[in-house]
Amino acid sequence: MAMIEVRRDGALALVLLNRTEALNAISTAFAAELAERLRELGAEPRLRALVLASNGGRAFCVGADLKERKGFSDAELYAQRPVFRELFDAARELPMPAVAAVGGYALGGGFELALCCDLIAADANAVFGLPETSVGLVPGGGGTQLLSRRIGLARAADLLYTGRQIAYAEACELGLVDQVAKTGASALDAALELAGTIAANSPVALRSAKHALRTGYDLPLAAGLDIEDAAWRQAAFSADRVEGIQAFAEKRRPRFE
Incomplete structure (x- = not known):
């Protein structure tokens, strides 16, 4: 086994x-x-x-x-x-x-x-x-x-x-x-x-959020905010963000790919 x-x-x-x-x-x-x-x-x-x-x-x-x-x-x-x-x-x-x-x-x-x-x-x-x-x-x-x-x-x-x-x-x-x-x-x-x-949430957003949380935790605030900004950009310009906004507008659950 x-x-x-x-x-x-x-x-x-x-x-x-x-x-x-x-x-x-x-x-x-x-x-x-x-x-x-x-x-x-x-x-x-x-x-x-x-x-x-x-x-x-x-x-x-x-x-x-x-x-x-x-x-x-x-x-x-x-x-x-x-x-x-x-x-x-x-x-x-x-x-x-x-x-x-x-x-x-x-x-x-x-x-x-x-x-x-x-x-x-x-x-x-x-x-x-x-x-x-x-x-x-x-x-x-x-x-x-x-x-x-x-x-x-x-x-x-x-x-x-x-x-x-x-x-x-x-x-x-x-x-x-x-x-x-x-x-x-x-x-x-x-x-x-x-x-x-x-x-149920976006895989791109989840991974980006985890990276920002884990990487920035012990850094000075300014450095952590830069990491958060990079994570935001990773998610914001992904297909997941497009689907998430579309699903919100159509009042349905998003279908993240």
Whole structure:
């Protein structure tokens, strides 16, 4: 059975982590396969949104496969590092909006995979944590950088330094959860609903907006506004803008190509 399953529904892609017997622990092979699938999807211009989820089980992803690493020499651990970096780079650099559906454990690299996405949907079973310091490591999938940008320096420091796990309610309070699952619904249900709303919009506008948001976030305002202007021009002179205005005038849903 493939470790990664990809399903498509029109302009929406669903990427399912399918190593559920190991709680989707990230082995070297798993990281390489997931990175390849994400890069392939990122190259599909008609996709407007992507959902990353577990194909069932008790976890979204529990991070690096420590059973695999247990027998590693320093050289083998060193060789694994670029494979993992390629995975997190591929997730973070997706050109279309990406939503993580977190049900169950999202720990270590699993939490970082969710942070690489633009938005996080979760249900009441979600548990988040970066336990790396408890096993002599530092988060290496963007955790030290992405978490602080989401919830602030001091709150990120708490989770990074203590390595503690936080349940759904605290995660919502900290601002980690962007879409809350309705009563009786799963994180995947919530993520698909959110991604479906996103996917109804212009693919050119969505990608341009994401580029402006992600690229300009840490820049001085003037530089960020220049990036926004370039993104505006990309969308404004596209066929999507013509269709969007025409659909508005005709009081119908736009048919973006």
